[in-house]
Amino acid sequence: MISKCFDDGPANVILDLSKIEFIDSSGLGILVQLAKKAQERQGQLQIVTNPRVTQTVKLVRLENFLSLQPDLATAIAKISGESPSQ
Known part of the structure; x- marks a missing residue:
């Protein structure tokens, strides 16, 4: 379903996973697919x-491929091309 959003929605997307407790290989695979679509x-x-x-993303060495951000403000700044507010 989320893949459909990438097909029909905007080219720039922020995905907030800050509240999830666990991500497995299936979830990581989907993130890679979504990053490629973007x-x-x-x-x-x-x-x-x-x-x-x-930690999980780094364990499988995807941190250089996936654009991980510590918070929503930083993610918004990255997409808009601005420097994050301090």
Whole structure:
């Protein structure tokens, strides 16, 4: 279902995963697919995460491919091309 949003929606998307407790290989696979779709559309996928999700992404060495952000404000700034507010 979320893949359909990427097909029909805006090229730039922020996905907020900051409240989830666990992500498995299936979830990581979907994130990779969504990031590829965003790139194909000349857009960006910014993923708001938490330390637990970030740790899992780093464990499988996807942190350089997936654009992880610590909070929504930083993700918005990345998409808009601005510097995050301090």
